[in-house]
Amino acid sequence: MDIIYILWLRQMKRYRRSGLRMVLSVVQPLVYFLTLGFGFNSLFQQAGRGSYIQFVVPGVVAQTILFTSIFWGVNIMWDKQFGFLKETLVAPVSRLKVMLGGSLGGATIAVLQGIVLFIIALLFGFHPYSWSMLLLTLAVMAILSMTMVSFSSGIGAVVNDMQGFMAITNFLVVPLFFLSSALFPLDNIPPVMKAIAYANPLTYAVDAMRGSLINQNHFSLPVDFAVMSGTLILLFYFSIHRFKRIQA
């Protein structure tokens, strides 16, 4: 417990001390929210689908979390480069705890950013349909961020150069995001896209986010949570396995 806590705390301190990076991490999703929310709002309304802001906020919250989490492995790359990774690798503690500590740190930061964006959305007129359901939203945020943070750490463990890491994560994050239901509803889209969206685990996180925030579900919350938990377990397993094999 001490070990997970101190490694989590390390990430919190690093984040708090990162200055500009911390500010930018909040500003960037805000820009997405403003352009998407207001840019597409009139289009969406003309199509008779109600407020796009209501529709897109869950998607943008998911996006914020996704983007922060999937690049988390950069921290592993830095730890490799600056040598700190060796310190944790030779320590007599289980790799599971080392992974958990760091990943929980990353997940906390991602969830915090999701919450900040949610609050900003509230200020711009977003209204959740039920305040008590927000607890579920929080659970979605936690599972999504933990999944992506550990997956990214796994990639960071395998790849040895920063360019390679950025190439892989960029390659993953763009289709993952745009081929989910984050920006558009799943009904009335071409079957091919629909099939891809159904196979995309992020779709279920966005769906759960939407279900808990605005009570619109394409699937159902139990289905969403089942797929999300399955993905988390699978990707965490992949990462811990990769992590155990790092050589320095």
Place this chain on the structure above:
Amino acid sequence: MQPIISVNNVSKKFKEVEAVSNVSFDVKAGEIFAFLGPNGAGKSTTIKMLTTLLRPTEGALFLSGHDVIKEQDAARKVFGIVFQDPSLDDELTAYENLELHAVLYGVDKKIMRRRIEELMTLVELWDRRNSRVKTFSGGMKRRLEIARGLLHHPKILFLDEPTLGLDAQTRKLLWAYIQKLNANEGMTIFFTTHYLAEAEAIADRIAIIDNGKIVASGTTEELKQQTQTNNLEEAYLELTGKTVRDEIVDAADSRKDMIRRVIANRR
């Protein structure tokens, strides 16, 4: 008695380079053991294999009876290490780096505070304990790494060129402290250095590695006798110099060649 460190026919290949080839040696519990050799000889690679960071291509290594490859967790409980390359978190303060280490190694909270102060005072960094490591000079970082390595008291302590770049006063202080740990707690010390006088003064036994192979081992006395020389430095140059001539023809690594030529010229 069973040796506390045992390396049996270990080789490590990186793509083309064979960094360590068929190396075997033992270290007895409580010994101070110096592992010497020119740059690129394979010292750090051997230490990394002993400390679970690298898997050997062939052979087996044991720490306190635990197979380093098969029982990594058990092996990690017996040693501490000061790496040759930096391994601090630059964004954390000096104190936070040591605290993190103490928690990772399960050092009791009360002992931790006392020991951190004692060690940071020893390396003259106590006044700077709340500064972030990224504001430190190279020498300060090096001192902090050593302080961190001495924080928990393992059965075996690996030190990979710990004193490189430090001034003579600090080196003397640190070695005195390490010798005290060795005497009081029976801590086995395994170190590398390029300061041969350090090795001569401190080590109970020495092994010399060159081009991935052990070329000699024994006490300073034995090495001097074997090479008919008067001190360790001469013995060392005699031993590592000889292999230069043997291998210069088929040496693949030109960088290594260059380094050897420099050493050979110094003779």
